[in-house]
Amino acid sequence: MLWLDQARMDKAAQPVAPPVLEGRLIAVSNRVSRPAKGASPGGLAQALSEALRGAQGMWIGWSGDHGESGAELELEKHGDITFGLLDIEATTFHRYYEGYANSVLWPLFHSRAELVERTTGDFAAYTEVNAAFADQVAAIAQPNDIIWVHDYHFLILAEALRERGVDGTIGLFLHIPFPPLEIFRRLPEARTIVRALAAYDTIGVQTRRDAARLAECMAAIGEGAIRTARGGFRVDTFGETVHIAAKPIGTQPEEIRASLAKPRPPEVDAYLRMTADRLTLIGVDRLDYSKGIPNRLRAFERYLRADPSRAATTIFTQIAPLTREGVAAYGAVRQEVERLAGRIIGQFGGFAASPLSLLTRPVDRVGVAHLLAGSDVAMVTPLADGMNLVAKEYVAAQDPNDPGVLILSRYAGAAEDMTDALIVDPADIEGMARAIEAARLMPKGERRERYRSLMGVVERTRIDRWIDACMKDFVAA
Known part of the structure; x- marks a missing residue:
């Protein structure tokens, strides 16, 4: 079929x-x-x-x-x-x-x-x-x-x-x-x-x-x-x-493909080469309290705590540009995210490598496309979101023969149709940690089946x- x-x-x-x-x-x-x-x-x-x-x-x-x-x-x-x-x-x-x-x-x-x-x-x-x-x-x-x-x-x-x-x-x-x-x-x-x-x-x-x-x-x-x-x-x-x-x-899949046809920005290329032999997770969000980034970090911490040796073979990249810095609630979530990131790096990082990379500055669209394409797992886990196009962009950036896994909040608008993602409740920290493990162990055949279904949604909602x-x-x- x-x-x-x-x-x-x-x-x-x-x-x-x-x-x-x-x-x-x-x-x-x-x-x-x-x-x-x-x-x-x-x-x-x-x-x-x-x-x-x-x-x-x-x-x-x-x-x-x-x-x-x-x-x-x-x-x-x-x-x-x-x-x-x-x-x-x-x-x-x-x-x-x-x-x-x-x-x-x-x-x-x-x-x-x-x-x-x-x-x-x-x-x-x-x-x-x-x-x-x-x-x-x-x-x-x-x-x-x-x-x-x-x-x-x-x-x-x-x-x-x-x-x-x-x-x-x-x-x-x-x-x-x-x-x-x-x-x-x-x-x-x-x-x-x-x-x-x-x-x-x-x-x-x-x-x-x-x-x-x-x-x-x-x-x-x-x-x-x-x-x-x-x-x-x-x-x-x-x-x-x-x-x-x-x-x-x-989104427009051909624009994602056009970005992937361009050379990787040097910083992104060096990063992807460095992480090529590790399980790579990615999150791309504005640093907004609606995006659920603190809960996502707690889930990743729980995943590492279950087996600390995973820290040497896993890296989570969270891109979270600052936004609306004049609104008090945004300053509060920034402090929480930076505190959690510091705790994870301090507990599980080493002299040569860290399991977490946090950027609070923008990355251009070509760089983001290559990072999405090079990641084994995308975590799109907002507490509430109208749609969240990152979910669709991640799927559009994947290699159909060896696609990654999308972990998607039930509260993202995208979840209403993208039912073949791993659907999670962002309030369930343990459940999200289990989803990371399920993504790591998912066979290629299942990943390809889920990708075909998800890509069908991407195409139908272009x-x-x-x-x-x-x-x-x-x-x-």
């Missing part, structure tokens, strides 16, 4: 052309990725660039500068994408971004209500920034344009656009998970946000679980009704109707297929 599996993957790999839109596609996100400034890492930047090419697209976001409030958009054209860049005054930006977006919405949506930090004026700043973007988008929007809003930074943007007379199709894609109703209701602005969400025509989320949670929240808080429709839910609430559906985002699914939702709206 191997030929049949390969035939299915070949068919899934065929490129998909999205439907032709009558107007332009206008994307709105907190940041943009301009070619002149270098390609930004991450699924959002990659996906939006793909979607906007060939669609007379516009991509509107923060400029990265702190000018005066009310400034006009700065327009830049690169190829067939026009970038609209908006300055945001420094104090307003801090309260909107580090304040409400990342100290309230981010922890709450990742079901970490205990980490929410509220400051007076943060929601007002969030509202002000959404209004500023609405002013600019409304000024340039034309009939038949589709406005595609991205992520938790702009939950209330559609309502602001409707107030400014925009009556075309407006869609939202939420890249992070959506919390259960009992957690979302803790938000004082829950009703305000749900009413604003009802102004969207379509809302895409990463998983079927997130779609069900969002539909339940909107119906319950808005005293509305839920119906199944077009592979998702149609919610009638606050006098509006919104379609909610899971649209799992993916970025071009994700774009196609989202565009079809807009056309049907």
